[in-house]
Amino acid sequence: MRHARTTRAALLLSIPWLAGLGAAETRPAFAETPSSVSASAQQARPVIMRSKPKVHEITLEVELYAGASTIPNFAGDNTVDLRPAYSIPQLSIGVPVLTRTTWCDTDFSTLAWKVENDGYDITRKDEKVFSQAKPGIEAMLRFDIAPRTNFFNQLRVIARYRVQRWEVAVDESAAARVTWPRAWPAWTARFLGEELGIRPEDPVIKALAESSTKGGARSVTPFVAARNAIGAIMREWRSMTGDTSEFGPDGRLRGIRFTNDAVSGLSVGRGTSVELVTTCVAALRALGIPSRIVYGLETHENRSGREATRFRYIGEFFLPDVGWIPFDPMELRGQGAATKPSSAPVKGFANVTGLEKVLPLSFTPVPEGLSKADRYAVWGWQLSRGGSVDENRAFSRMRFEETSRGLGEVKSMPAPVNDVAE
Numbered sequence: 001m002r003h004a005r006t007t008r009a010a011l012l013l014s015i016p017w018l019a020g021l022g023a024a025e026t027r028p029a030f031a032e033t034p035s036s037v038s039a040s041a042q043q044a045r046p047v048i049m050r051s052k053p054k055v056h057e058i059t060l061e062v063e064l065y066a067g068a069s070t071i072p073n074f075a076g077d078n079t080v081d082l083r084p085a086y087s088i089p090q091l092s093i094g095v096p097v098l099t100r101t102t103w104c105d106t107d108f109s110t111l112a113w114k115v116e117n118d119g120y121d122i123t124r125k126d127e128k129v130f131s132q133a134k135p136g137i138e139a140m141l142r143f144d145i146a147p148r149t150n151f152f153n154q155l156r157v158i159a160r161y162r163v164q165r166w167e168v169a170v171d172e173s174a175a176a177r178v179t180w181p182r183a184w185p186a187w188t189a190r191f192l193g194e195e196l197g198i199r200p201e202d203p204v205i206k207a208l209a210e211s212s213t214k215g216g217a218r219s220v221t222p223f224v225a226a227r228n229a230i231g232a233i234m235r236e237w238r239s240m241t242g243d244t245s246e247f248g249p250d251g252r253l254r255g256i257r258f259t260n261d262a263v264s265g266l267s268v269g270r271g272t273s274v275e276l277v278t279t280c281v282a283a284l285r286a287l288g289i290p291s292r293i294v295y296g297l298e299t300h301e302n303r304s305g306r307e308a309t310r311f312r313y314i315g316e317f318f319l320p321d322v323g324w325i326p327f328d329p330m331e332l333r334g335q336g337a338a339t340k341p342s343s344a345p346v347k348g349f350a351n352v353t354g355l356e357k358v359l360p361l362s363f364t365p366v367p368e369g370l371s372k373a374d375r376y377a378v379w380g381w382q383l384s385r386g387g388s389v390d391e392n393r394a395f396s397r398m399r400f401e402e403t404s405r406g407l408g409e410v411k412s413m414p415a416p417v418n419d420v421a422e
Contacts, residue, residue: 001114046414047174047322050166053408059160061399062379066153067249084151085394088387093157094370095141095379096362102324102415103355107162114158117147135420164408170350176223181320188290188318197260197278200285208232209283217287226317229283238269245310252397253309255375258365276329277313290318295378296358297400309400312358323417328352
C-alpha cells in the first residue's frame with residue numbers, strides 16, 4: 001500500500017493532530033487552546049467541550065464490481081454472463097473527507113492508499129491523492145485511474161488514515177443566550193443558500209420555519225429559533241418511510257436513497273431520514289441561520305447480528321464565537337420531540353448520542369465537480385475519456401472499518417468555533 005510521508009509529530013498522540021498531508025501542511029489542527037477560538041470565547045467557559053478522545057485507524061474502501069447475471073441460450077438453459085460490466089479507458093474517483101469537525105480531527109500525514117483492478121495492484125507510486133481547499137475543512141482523496149484494460153469487472157480504491165474523535169457536551173443554557181450577530185462571517189455564506197436537496201426559499205418550508213416562533217425568529221436567540229423550527233418540523237413529520245442507506249445484492253452499503261424533493265415529505269407528513277434532515281437544514285437557512293448536513297458513516301449490528309456500515313446524517317447550525325451545534329432529527333423523533341414543549345431540552349438537539357462514533361466525510365451527497373455513479377453515496381466519479389457501463393450488472397459498494405489505536409493524550413478541550421481562523 002502506498003504511504004504518504006509520515007512526520008514524527010503524527011506518531012506522537014500528545015502532539016496536536018495535523019490538518020493536512022506532508023511536511024508543507026504540518027500546522028496543528030487544534031492546539032490545547034485552539035487558535036480558532038476568539039479571545040472573548042477563551043476567557044469564558046466554552047459552550048462546546050470535547051472530552052474522552054479516542055484514536056482510530058480508519059480503512060475506507062470504494063469498489064466498483066459486476067454483479068452475477070445469466071444469459072438465456074437457444075437450448076433453454078441460462079449461462080453465467082462473464083462479459084465485462086465496465087468499458088472505461090480512464091476515470092477519476094473522488095472520496096471526500098473532512099479534516100476537522102466539532103467531534104473529529106483527522107490526521108492525513110499517515111495516509112496510505114491502494115488501487116486494485118480485477119485483482120491486480122495498479123497503484124501509482126508517484127500519485128498525490130490528497131488535496132484540500134483552503135481556507136476550510138473540506139478535502140478530497142482523488143484517484144486518477146487508468147485501468148489495465150478498457151474492459152473490466154472490478155475496481156477498488158482503499159485509503160487508510162487516522163482520526164481522533166471526542167465525546168461532545170454542549171452547555172445549552174449558555175448557547176441559548178448567544179444573540180444574533182450583526183453579520184455572519186463571510187465563510188458561512190455557503191451554508192445559507194440553496195444546495196442539492198436543500199431549498200430554504202421553498203414557500204412551504206419558509207412559512208413553517210417563520211411561524212414556529214411567536215413574534216418571529218428575531219424575537220429570540222438563534223439557538224431558540226433553531227430549536228423551535230426543528231420542533232415544528234417534527235410535529236409535521238408523522239412517520240418515516242424506510243431506511244435511507246441502500247444496500248447491494250451482497251448486503252454491503254451501496255448508497256443513499258436520496259431525493260431532491262424534501263418539501264414533498266413535509267407536505268404529506270412523512271419521508272426518509274435524509275429528507276427529514278434536509279428539511280430541517282432548509283428551515284434553519286430560511287431563518288438566516290447557517291446550517292448544514294454532515295454526511296457520515298458508522299458501524300452497526302444488522303438484522304443478521306453482523307457488523308455493517310450505514311450512513312448517518314448529522315445536522316449542524318452555527319453560533320458565532322461558539323461553533324457548530326449538532327442535532328440528529330432521528331434521535332429527536334425517538335425522544336418524542338414532536339410531543340414535548342419546544343423549550344424543553346431533548347436529547348438529539350445540541351447533545352447527540354453516539355456522535356463520537358460517526359466518521360464525518362462530507363457536507364454534500366456527491367462532491368462538487370464529480371457525478372454520482374449508480375447511487376448518491378458521498379463519493380463521486382468522472383469518466384475522463386468516455387466509456388460505458390452495463391447498468392444491469394454494474395454495482396458499487398463502500399466499506400468502513402475502524403481499529404482502535406488507544407486514547408488521545410489531551411483529555412478535554414474546547415471545540416473549534418469556526419471552520420477557518422479569521
